[in-house]
Amino acid sequence: MAVRMLLVINKSGGLIYHRSFEGDVDKGLNSNDYLILASILHGSFAIATQLTPKALQLSQSSSKNIDYTVPYIPYVGMPRGRTSSERSKYGASAPQGKLGSFKGDDFFKESFQSWNRSGVRQLCTDQFTMYIYQTMTGLKFVVACSQGTLSPANPSSSNNIFNIHVADNFLRKIYCLYSDYVMKDPFYSLEMPIKSTLFDKKVKQMVDNLV
Amino acid sequence: MSAPAQSKSLKAIGEDTWKNKTEKVNAELFTLTYGAIVSQLCADYDRDFQKVNNHLFSMGYNIGVRLVEDFLARTALPRCENMVKTSEMISKCAFKIFLNMTPQVTNWSSEKDAFSLMLDENPLSDFVELPMDAMKQLWYSNVLSGVLKGALEMVQLDCDVWFVSDILKGDPQTELRIKLNKVLKDEVPIGED
Numbered sequence: 064m065a066v067r068m069l070l071v072i073n074k075s076g077g078l079i080y081h082r083s084f085e086g087d088v089d090k091g092l093n094s095n096d097y098l099i100l101a102s103i104l105h106g107s108f109a110i111a112t113q114l115t116p117k118a119l120q121l122s123q124s125s126s127k128n129i130d131y132t133v134p135y136i137p138y139v140g141m142p143r144g145r146t147s148s149e150r151s152k153y154g155a156s157a158p159q160g161k162l163g164s165f166k167g168d169d170f171f172k173e174s175f176q177s178w179n180r181s182g183v184r185q186l187c188t189d190q191f192t193m194y195i196y197q198t199m200t201g202l203k204f205v206v207a208c209s210q211g212t213l214s215p216a217n218p219s220s221s222n223n224i225f226n227i228h229v230a231d232n233f234l235r236k237i238y239c240l241y242s243d244y245v246m247k248d249p250f251y252s253l254e255m256p257i258k259s260t261l262f263d264k265k266v267k268q269m270v271d272n273l274v
Numbered sequence: 275m276s277a278p279a280q281s282k283s284l285k286a287i288g289e290d291t292w293k294n295k296t297e298k299v300n301a302e303l304f305t306l307t308y309g310a311i312v313s314q315l316c317a318d319y320d321r322d323f324q325k326v327n328n329h330l331f332s333m334g335y336n337i338g339v340r341l342v343e344d345f346l347a348r349t350a351l352p353r354c355e356n357m358v359k360t361s362e363m364i365s366k367c368a369f370k371i372f373l374n375m376t377p378q379v380t381n382w383s384s385e386k387d388a389f390s391l392m393l394d395e396n397p398l399s400d401f402v403e404l405p406m407d408a409m410k411q412l413w414y415s416n417v418l419s420g421v422l423k424g425a426l427e428m429v430q431l432d433c434d435v436w437f438v439s440d441i442l443k444g445d446p447q448t449e450l451r452i453k454l455n456k457v458l459k460d461e462v463p464i465g466e467d
Contacts, residue, residue, distance in 0.1 A: 074463065109464045164297045164344070171295070175350035182465025199346055199353060200428050201463035235350060242347040246340040253339065 066270045067191060067207045070097070071241065073254050074201030076105030080257040084270055085209075104205060108195065112181040131177045139213070139232040140269040141169055163243035163265075170239040177231060185227050194230035196238070204234040204241075213273055233273070240265045284351075284362050288370035291348060296371060305400045312414060323411035330413070334420020342425035345371065353429070353466070357454055360431065361389050364422070364452075373397055377450070388453035390438065396448055404442050413437045415448075422452060430458040 071080035078101035081094070092100075162170060177184070179197040186193040193207045206213070213229045244262040245251055251259065282290075312330065319325040345368055354360040361379045369375050375397065381390035398415045413419075419435040426433045432455045439445035 074461075112465045165348070166295050166297050171348070171350070176352045178350075178352070178463070179465050180467055197463055197465055198343070199463070199466075200343060201461070202343075235347070238343075239347040242343040246343045 065209050066213065066273060067209055069207075069237070069266065069270070070101055070104075070203075070205040071237075071257065072101045072105055072203040072205065075254070076102050077254065078102075079255065080262075082263070082266065084267075104195070105203065108182045108197075108203070111183045115181060131180055132174050133177050133228050133231045133235075134174045135172055136229055136232045137172075138169055139229055140236050140272050142268075142272055163240075164247075165239060165243070170236050175235070185223070185230070192226075194227065194234065196231055196234035198238060202238075202241075204237050206230060206234060206237075233269075236269060237266065240269070284366045285370075285376075287349060287351070288367040288376075291367070291371050292374055295348065301397055302400075305397060308398050308417070309402060312412075316408065316412070321407060323408055327411070327413050327416050330416035331420040331423070334417035334422075335424040336420075337417070338421040338424020338426075339428050340424075341372070341421060342428045345425070346429075357386055357389070360426075361391075361452075365391060368425070381449075381451075383453075388451065391450040391452065393448040393450060396441075399440075399442055399448075402442060409443055413440060414442050415440070419450060422450075426452075427458075430461045432456045432458055 066084050068081065068083040068085075070078060070082075073079050078098050081097045081101070083092075162168075177196075178199050179195065182197060183195050186195075191207045191209055193205060194213075196204045198204075213226070213233050240262060241257075244259055244265055245257050248259055248261075251257065311333075312326070315326045315329055316323070319329070348371065349367060351363070351367070354363055365377045365379050369377055369391075375393070375395055377391040377393045379389055380392055381388075383389070393415075396415055398418070402414060404412060404414065408414075416437060419437060422435045423433060426435075434451075434453045434455060436451055438449040438451050439447060441448050
């Protein structure tokens with residue numbers, strides 16, 4: 064279930080952030096390989112949108128109301144002890160403003176629509192499972208984990224839709240971190256590699272909270 | 275768990291996001307900081323207000339292309355299917371979340387591709403009186419047009435944004451005009467439909 068790596072790919076397919084969370088994953092992958100991997104993902108994502116089987120397309124057009132809603136899954140990647148029962152125990156000791164410009168104890172608390180409608184959302188192999196979240200501006204957030212699911216509460220979940228939803232929740236939170244710590248960094252230039260230690264730190268915290 | 279985002283009105287989403295999900299800064303600090311920037315720019319450009327307008331616009335543009343990510347991460351709202359929806363999104367959600375105001379949308383063009391936002395209250399221009407020499411040319415809040423231009427461009431809407439009138443210049447109201455040039459279809463991220 065451990066997160067093995069996280070990639071952020073800009074709208075033109077360039078890798079702007081990569082981070083591996085396991086020492087041995089890096090063996091054999093240098094930064095050039097990561098760039099290639101990102102471009103391949105970007106390309107195959109675009110190709111995959113064209114590969115939807117005809118039958119599926121027909122059934123989609125006949126029932127236009129396919130549900131792309133992702134339900135809110137509480138406190139994915141949030142520190143333990145932030146669930147409502149435990150918080151009331153510690154009362155006011157929970158420090159305010161811990162989530163940057165986001166108020167409250169979680170980045171969002173309602174279900175949302177996925178922007179990624181016909182692209183790859185999940186890629187399963189024997190070795191790892193990969194999830195892709197694409198934003199309206201064309202940014203892709205990619206996470207690879209060793210087993211099927213990112214859910215700490217439900218580590219052996221075999222409910223695949225649920226796993227995708229957990230990953231979408233997690234990656235939208237990474238997007239929230241990106242909007243706060245990368246976009247508001249005046250020294251960051253758009254579309255360039257992210258070299259923010261603050262972003263590094265917050266991402267690491269969120270990934271650690273998953274375990 | 276709350277109801278799906280779409281069943282709520284944009285107005286309710288905007289209000290909820292502003293009230294419960296956004297950290298605030300002191301409004302007066304914000305107003306005064308912006309005032310300091312504008313007055314410094316006027317000094318730096320030797321009171322060439324055309325250049326000040328342009329500079330404010332480009333500052334706003336650079337803010338907009340980044341701020342849009344914040345807006346999208348915060349709301350995760352689906353794409354607007356037409357300009358009418360876009361106008362509501364801007365006035366009821368975007369302005370609400372970032373500035374706690376809801377400008378009125380009026381003056382639609384006959385093709386429904388251009389509209390005006392009436393800024394009844396403008397937090398940027400509280401306490402402001404323009405000096406005599408600036409009255410004619412300076413668009414004090416021009417940073418807003420830049421922000422809108424940049425943000426809309428990042429969601430593939432190529433628009434022109436400009437101020438038509440400003441209370442600060444003695445006009446009866448502050449009017450911000452937005453005109454859609456083109457939807458940049460080629461740049462819509464693949465996989466959205």
